[in-house]
Amino acid sequence: xxxxxxxxxxxxxxxxxxxxxxxxxxxxxxxxxxxxxxxxxxxxxxxxxxxxxxxxxxxxxxxxxxxxxxxxxxxxxxxxxxxxxxxxxxxxxxxxxxxxxxxxxxxxxxxxxxxxxxxxxxxxxxxxxxxxxxxxxxxxx
Amino acid sequence: xxxxxxxxxxxxxxxxxxxxxxxxxxxxxxxxxxxxxxxxxxxxxxxxxxxxxxxxxxxxxxxxxxxxxxxxxxxxxxxxxxxxxxxxxxxxxxxxxxxxxxxxxxxxxxxxxxxxxxxxxxxxxxxxxxxxxxxxxxxxx
Numbered sequence: 001x002x003x004x005x006x007x008x009x010x011x012x013x014x015x016x017x018x019x020x021x022x023x024x025x026x027x028x029x030x031x032x033x034x035x036x037x038x039x040x041x042x043x044x045x046x047x048x049x050x051x052x053x054x055x056x057x058x059x060x061x062x063x064x065x066x067x068x069x070x071x072x073x074x075x076x077x078x079x080x081x082x083x084x085x086x087x088x089x090x091x092x093x094x095x096x097x098x099x100x101x102x103x104x105x106x107x108x109x110x111x112x113x114x115x116x117x118x119x120x121x122x123x124x125x126x127x128x129x130x131x132x133x134x135x136x137x138x139x140x141x
Numbered sequence: 142x143x144x145x146x147x148x149x150x151x152x153x154x155x156x157x158x159x160x161x162x163x164x165x166x167x168x169x170x171x172x173x174x175x176x177x178x179x180x181x182x183x184x185x186x187x188x189x190x191x192x193x194x195x196x197x198x199x200x201x202x203x204x205x206x207x208x209x210x211x212x213x214x215x216x217x218x219x220x221x222x223x224x225x226x227x228x229x230x231x232x233x234x235x236x237x238x239x240x241x242x243x244x245x246x247x248x249x250x251x252x253x254x255x256x257x258x259x260x261x262x263x264x265x266x267x268x269x270x271x272x273x274x275x276x277x278x279x280x281x282x
């Protein structure tokens with residue numbers, strides 16, 4: 001089945017995501033409680049890519065429930081953007097092309113551990129509830 | 142009912158949390174999908190404090206399901222610590238004492254908006270699945 005086309009992301013949001021930023025991603029554990037972890041991410045058109053070693057328990061989370069939330073932090077870490085998404089594909093990263101592209105965004109080098117078996121979650125961004133430009137960090141959360 | 146005493150946090154973890162760091166917190170929306178947002182936090186003994194304006198939809202999330210996950214980012218934003226918690230009390234921040242203490246950690250000043258009505262979620266930290274010292278940021282999430 002072909003991937004479901006999504007409406008294009010607004011340009012300001014796409015531009016924000018196109019920079020090599022850090023994100024924190026939330027998935028759901030067995031039982032439904034959330035769990036968060038900091039991560040790099042990649043882009044493939046309007047999709048976000050999340051790369052995981054095949055041993056990550058987070059893969060089991062995503063196979064059970066594809067909902068994810070991400071907060072994408074600004075270069076200067078003082079601003080942030082939160083968005084809601086769904087994993088539409090979980091694919092093997094054959095040849096490590098996905099993690100190489102993600103790592104190069106941050107370090108300029110490919111992923112160092114060439115023997116890794118990794119999977120890539122392709123995330124369709126569904127909503128960005130806080131969008132109005134990235135939000136300044138504050139106590140208000 | 143008195144709050145349930147929790148085991149003290151390991152000193153290295155307590156020290157990490159005691160610094161004025163940024164966090165990303167995940168809660169559950171209606172329907173159970175996660176949502177994340179960047180936030181400051183405070184400390185009250187071994188509890189984390191999250192302060193929210195009374196209009197925040199996140200309060201409805203927490204009243205329905207008290208599970209939260211936080212990723213607490215390092216000063217230099219290159220390391221992070223993830224932990225799982227539960228809101229054990231949601232209290233009115235009368236006099237804005239909680240948000241003042243949280244804001245002073247970051248800016249040295251009290252919260253500027255003195256007319257705000259705010260609530261404080263008191264979070265009991267239950268687990269820190271990634272702990273082994275804060276983890277370096279990488280593509281591995």
